[in-house]
Amino acid sequence: MKRWNRIDIKLGAVMLGMFFVVLLLLGVVINELFTKFHTQQSHDEAEELASHVVKMLQEQEQTSVDIIGTMAEFSSVDIFLIQADGQFSPRDQVILAQRHYPQGIWDQASLLASHQVVKEFVSQGKWFLLHGKPILDSAGHMNGGVYVVSSLEEMKESIRTIRLMILLTGVGAFIVTLGLVLMLSRKLSYPLLQIEKAARRIAKGEFETRMPVKRGDEIGSLIGAINDLAGELQRYRDTRNEFFANISHELRTPITYLEGYADVLSKGLIEDEDEQRKTLDIIAEESRRLMVMIRELFDLAKMEEGRIDFYPEWVAMNALLEKSAAKVKLRADSKEVELEVRHPEKEQYIWADSNRMEQILMNLLDNAISFTHQGRVMLTLTHGREQVKLEVTDTGPGIPADELPYIFERFYRVEKSRSRQHGGSGLGLSIVKKLVELQGGTVEVNSRVGDGTTFRIVFPSADALEDREKGTP
Structure with a gap:
């Protein structure tokens, strides 16, 4: 297996990729939030200052230009006044010559048309914010305007600092997450890798391989x-x-x-x-x-190849029991085993293959007689509205409880030390179970050591099959 094709590497890469995408999106969102917040704050401050100057000029028409200059110096901004003809005052022209602001930023036409002017621009490699507001007299006539130019460098520096903090935080979180993801992916993939190794050992025939179960998931x-x-x-x-x-x-x-x-x-x-x-x-x-x-x-x-053929018909079970019992009676007598057959007076029928049903009965009877010594084997047929029940009971040594779950498995034989004495190949009960289930019946066994064994076969009765065909519940 290639190093990069391991499941812990793939799992870690997927988890890390998902975290990186989430971290990237979170960083972009936080950056946008802070950028918009600081930008809006700078715009609000500039607009508030421009509005304050306009209000002061409207209320005091003879406001000194020096007062405006003092206000600009105190606020660390540039405040320019534009006259109604669109020209700057002589004081402002001197300051503009010193500042070297771009000529196309003022948009006097919009301002004199009573529109507010808002622009961000770069001058000498630095960012500035321009806010222009018109000045109207009490009659609503244009009386010039005010431009407030404030620096955005402090705001830009704050944003750069925030971005750097976001980047460093993201890198730190990514490194911590990388370690956690590697630990988690290895913890999750370790049992899978152990399972793979165990499966390969089992595939090589090391069936004794076992793994400790330490978790409940x-x-x-x-x-x-x-x-x-x-x-x-x-x-x-x-x-x-x-x-x-x-x-x-x-x-x-x-x-x-x-x-x-x-x-x-x-x-x-x-x-x-x-x-x-x-x-x-x-x-x-x-x-x-x-x-x-x-x-x-x-x-x-x-059966293993799925080539078992069935020829179902209405099988007379009373007659089949008598016939099967007659075939094994000589063998039972030779072992001094009493063979008893019980069935209702009225003939009972099931829908099955008669030859296969005889094979089932003969296997069960042979098995019962083989393991019964001077006792009794009873073949019983009972019926109800829904079911026909067939039981083969012996008084043999019985089957240990821990062996019962396996007796229908192929090749399995109870009392292996005595198996050759009783004969058989260990296939009979497996064949019985398969034949019964393929014909729509069920088979079960009850046994106690020292008390004998009962095999019980159940098939749907004729009445039940008839009701099923008619759709009667």
Whole structure:
């Protein structure tokens, strides 16, 4: 990963960029506010002075020019009087010659037309403000005018000082913010970088990788999800490895039996008919075991590829229960397991694939009989207005509570030390759950160690499906 392509750099750059834009806009606004305030203040002072002089001249027509000069000197401004013919007084002409003000700034025509004149201008590299006000006599006739010229250098210097302060404050704030943003971005991005490293280790097959969850926000939730994923992958790998070890043994065992006993029979080494019959029974049993295992593997492969085909129809559940029970009765009797079937007198129907439903029942019954010794297996069908419920209950050793959440997972087998004794590949219950759910049903399990296990399958009843098609709530 390139240094500049790290998430903390990107996050810091975005946050810093946003702060810089806000700081820049704030600086521009503050500068404009102070500039307008000081400029307006200078204009107001100049206008107030010009108005005061005009009022004094209107009230005292014989006001001395020296008094005007004293007032100008006291106020640190230049005050010029213009006569009704547009000419400056002799005193003012001397002062104007000394000041070297630009000639085009006075606009006598506007002033003599009773208009106020306001201008900012530069003279000898310095800024000045010109305020001109007309003088009217008591009859409203033009009687000349007054020009007040004040320096804007002090105001400009104040604005420059304020701008410098704004700039220095902005630079300081930017530096402080830079440090805070770097700390914050690294604090926010650090767990993400750790998550990335953990994810890469998991991708390499290090499923034991775990990260401590130290926060309760979205990142903490993400870390928890990564840990859960690693745990699930680790458990999947362990069960898969165990499955391959077990399935290789399970396939090899019946094949070895079939090959050995078939070889013995073909060579005529067993002459006693009872022994031959026992040998053929063993061959039949191992063949059945092998077929069940191959069928389960084939079904699992089709389910993983999404190629399971269903041919739904109205399945008579009473008859299906009796048929399935009859198929496993011989095996149950051989283990001295009592097999009991209970269902309503009236035939119950569900909309499903009859062959798949028989496969579900056979898997559950085989499983129950395998783990039950001199006990009872009960196959029960009950019905209601909305549901048809099927239960397979055994009196076997039961399933530990911590194993229940995993029994429907592929390759998972309870009592792994005794799994080969009971046979099976660990696929049957996973296939049952998948087949039930794909046909619109649900499956659950209740079990207590020492009290046996009950598998419960629920499908919508015929009445419920009929109401659903009619739109009845």
